[in-house]
Amino acid sequence: MITGIEVAPSILNADFADLRSEVAKVATADWLHLDIMDGHFVPNLSFGPAVAKALRAHSDLPFEAHLMVANPEVYIEPFKEAGVARVLVHPEGTIHLHRLVQQIKESGLEAGVALNPATPLSAIDLLLPDLDMVLLMTVNPGFGGQSLIRSVLPKIRQLRQKLTTAGLHCRIGVDGGINQTTAAEVIAAGADFLVAGTHIFRNNEDPAQVIAALKQLGTAKLAD
Numbered sequence: 001m002i003t004g005i006e007v008a009p010s011i012l013n014a015d016f017a018d019l020r021s022e023v024a025k026v027a028t029a030d031w032l033h034l035d036i037m038d039g040h041f042v043p044n045l046s047f048g049p050a051v052a053k054a055l056r057a058h059s060d061l062p063f064e065a066h067l068m069v070a071n072p073e074v075y076i077e078p079f080k081e082a083g084v085a086r087v088l089v090h091p092e093g094t095i096h097l098h099r100l101v102q103q104i105k106e107s108g109l110e111a112g113v114a115l116n117p118a119t120p121l122s123a124i125d126l127l128l129p130d131l132d133m134v135l136l137m138t139v140n141p142g143f144g145g146q147s148l149i150r151s152v153l154p155k156i157r158q159l160r161q162k163l164t165t166a167g168l169h170c171r172i173g174v175d176g177g178i179n180q181t182t183a184a185e186v187i188a189a190g191a192d193f194l195v196a197g198t199h200i201f202r203n204n205e206d207p208a209q210v211i212a213a214l215k216q217l218g219t220a221k222l223a224d
């Protein structure tokens with residue numbers, strides 16, 4: 001059951017030369033999404049715990065670290081110390097996913113799993129009761145500004161059905177190519193957590209207005 005939409009701006013496509021003010025522009029969001037890329041798991045390099053720590057002092061939002069890295073287990077503690085509240089890991093990037101999720105939760109952080117577009121839901125069936133969030137990648141990870149992969153829409157519907165049937169309340173996040181149009185589609189499919197980067201930071205509109213318009217879609221959905 002959707003109890004309201006949360007919006008998490010991704011800073012990957014924000015102005016890296018002015019991150020402090022970029023983050024201040026999205027103070028009305030619900031979370032801040034930090035895309036951590038190591039050039040191995042994805043063909044791009046972004047930033048690490050030091051940037052998360054620097055931004056921590058300039059935002060009241062909870063931070064989530066989306067680890068698109070090899071050996072994600074070595075980054076849990078550094079991001080915890082940097083002030084992150086949730087860590088999202090990929091099953092495609094680790095051998096022992098159950099142990100990794102346990103490690104995140106034992107660190108006192110929220111645990112989420114992010115699935116690449118080609119990864120089936122069956123990869124996490126046994127973990128669903130342990131998760132605070134399943135993030136369904138709606139682009140192939142590594143870059144902002146890509147178009148939503150529409151074949152992920154049925155996956156959102158299937159996951160919503162699984163969670164409803166099992167009476168589980170973990171969030172369904174979507175990440176990549178989210179704008180006002182695609183957000184309506186993914187919410188209709190059952191998503192309740194929207195990661196958006198380009199739509200928020202590279203838009204001619206005020207980021208706060210863009211965020212409010214995305215959240216409004218959730219209110220409309222609840223009215224259905």
Ligand code: DX5
Nearest residue numbers: 141142144145176177197198
């Ligand atoms: C891609 C990242 C996404 C991306 C979203 O690997 O995980 O968070 O930055 O950017 P947009 O919203 O521009 O697709």
Ligand code: ZN
Nearest residue numbers: 010035066175
């Ligand atoms: Zn991301």
